[in-house]
Amino acid sequence: MDYELKFDPKTIEHLGVKMYSTLPPALAEIISNAYDADSDKVILTFHEQNRVPKSISIKDDGEGMSASDIQNKFLVIGRNRRDVEGDKPSKKHNRLPTGKKGLGKLALFGLAKKITVDTVQDGLRNRFVLDWDNLLSADGSYHPQIEIANQKTDSPNGTTIKLSELKRKTPFDLESIADSLSKIFIIDNSFSIELKTTNPDDKSILVNNERKYALIEQEFTWTEKDLISSDSDYYGKISFTFITTKTPIPPNSGLRGVTLFSRGKLVNAPEYFSSSTSSHFYQYLTGWIRADFIDLLDEDVISTNRQSINWDHPEMQELREFLSKLILQVGKEWREKRKNKKEERFSKNTGIDKEKWLSSMSDDVRKPVEKIVDVMTKDEEVESTFTPIIQALHEIVPEYPELHWRHLHKKIRSRIQSYYENQQFAEAADQGTKVYGQILREISGESLDGTDLAKLFATGDKKRPKKPKIKVADVNTESGWNIQEGQAHMTRGVMAGFRNPMNHAPIDVVVPEIFTQLDCLNILSLISYLTTRLDYSDNDRSENNSESSASDNKCNW
Missing domain, CATH: 1.20.120 (Four Helix Bundle (Hemerythrin (Met), subunit A))
Known part of the structure; x- marks a missing residue:
């Protein structure tokens, strides 16, 4: 048996190394393969020696690959699974495939020079090695090194991919990696992503949806039930959760804006779907939108690195306009909710009904009093500091002060x-x-x-x-x-x-x-x-x- 990978070396370099040079997006492609293989879980193990990264192993318990699968599926660059096998759900978990372009496997070369694939399907084990240097020196056709071929085994189905001779030189930060991965997926309950190290003292980390927004303090949320009416063309077609925070979201957090997902995987990095984002409201907005119909369009509108959508497509233009209106509505409601909450907190802290208090004054009295109160309550973090002053002001200028x-x-x-x-x-x-x-x-x-x-x-x-x-x-x-x-x-x-x-x-x-x-x-x-x-x-x-x-x-x- 002899496996063969046919390619133009520049294809590997452009679509692998240059497109997936950072860890989380590349790992996400391997995790997606495990998900599409109907796995219950995938475990990523990070190995270091003296704080220097040595290897990464990604193990899943999916359906594995046969020798034929390796040659005709895994080693075919640009193979569109949905065209060949049909866009049909998996047998075990009824999942629709997330992979489409057949390029995700090239992400491995963005991380490592040596890739070992060890897979079991129906009692037969196969293992082969892809070497980056040998691959680049090959003339349009590369033969991976076969280590195990159709060996009988009692091991369960599944695939383990080991990345060695890593290009990364800095130590692994599992918490940061887990945070980044959580932003790439909407993870369903049938699939578990676990990160761990070879150090027995280290705790493993689960990548889940809760982690996605764990570092921000949420204040208000909206879902499709709040904003989409039953007569809308998008009713039942998209789902979402928009979140606003109590304080501005740090610009470097990667959470400012709303992320678009299709079939549980990111297809458009966080944005606001609007050309005008000057309002300070946008500093508080995050969330996600799930629009699985994007994967069903005749034209592939998802970029190769799954970071952006082709918004020039007619259906995508319509979606963008709709999302822009939704977010404008959220902004309007956010201001009202924030105002009401601020007034509730004001009333609780001071014992004063601010609206009743200010409305009881004539304009010439209300305007300066309102200005003083607004300055003291503008920064919510120091509102309690000014409470005694506001209470003293209320004694001087009570309700119906002229009376x-x-x-x-x-x-x-x-x-x-x-x-x-x-x-x-x-x-x-x-x-x-x-x-x-x-x-x-x-x-x-x-x-x-x-x-x-x-x-x-x-x-x-x-x-x-x-x-x-x-x-x-x-x-x-x-x-x-x-x-x-x-x-x-x-x-x-x-x-x-x-x-x-x-x-x-x-x-x-x-x-x-x-x-x-x-x-x-x-x-x-x-x-x-x-x-x-x-x-x-x-x-x-x-x-x-x-x-x-x-x-x-x-x-x-």
Whole structure:
């Protein structure tokens, strides 16, 4: 028996060495072969001596290869398996093949000068060696060195490929290799990828889907169920998980952007499917898309190194446009979700409903307060540092600050607050005048209203003084007499100058054509002052009108 590999040496060099010069992509091709061979698992063993790489062994428990398979399948460069055998699922795991171009085997020469293939199928073992230097010196036809030919064995089916005389000189970093491999595959539950060393003290590493995004802190996720409607042409045709992170994804992580897979294997490196990626949203986006229909297209649109798609293909153009719209939608929802979460965290940390707080302010107050709050909460990492400051700001500028800043009398404030909160300032001021009138009637026992309420403070004149119904100051002193007179004048003025106009014309005409919002707030302040004077009144309900302390003179209505 004599195996023969026919080729142009430049083909091996260009498609093997130059295309697969880094470890993970080359190993991925061998892993794909194991997957297509219906393996349950593949084990990659890395051997070093004094921290110098010596060899890599890749062992699978798949269906193995016969002597005929070796010659007619493995050693044929550019053999399209699907054209020859049909695009049909495997017998054991019902897998559709990932290999298509028949070039993956050349990846081995990107890593090593010597490749030993040891394979068993149905009780027969074959082993042969491919030597890089001999291969390059061959004239279009190369005969691998056969070490074992159709030897009977009790060993189970499977293939072991050993890569020796490695081109790599730096030590193996299994964690890094596992991370890179996890980004190349969507690994199903029927297939296990294990990495280990020959050092018995080293732990083995499993390459799985969880590892793919283990180094980032996920915040929000979207799947096809969230974004694709049942009437879409892509409903049931693609699946995906888009992920946004809490902090920007490091540029050198290889995770920025969304990876496109077909039949579980990468076909397009992470990107955003858009020409405009200036928004900072893209710094937070990663994820994967599975579009198996790409492998069914008449034209092969997947690049040889499986890093990019031919987006000029009509169906690929349509897919790209669709994915671009999806990601724009994700960006929009991300901003809303992030805003809501930030406000929830703000509320939890400070005890303040920010939206309610800011919406209760007039524009001239809200804008500077909002600017201060935004600066303090822009960087989420330091938000807790500013919590006490924001709480102090809230004490200074509470909800409905103009209402609180005026320090309205509690009787007035409780009766007009609902109007104020609904931005009905005119109604609030009007209600204030009515509350004031009601309080005067309760104190005096009189049924007066409007400007007649001023009579309750009447003192006559100094030559012919009379006892007022409601006394708010000591009328025996000059100052007290003036305060008493002022209470009467201001009561008459507020009733004539504000309450009467408000009650004799439609409110939407009076406000703001006659009275502005500020006018209404000023009326509230005046009403509050007049009501506060009543707290120190002596209503003379006792017949003896005896002298008493200021605290006794407070009216307890």
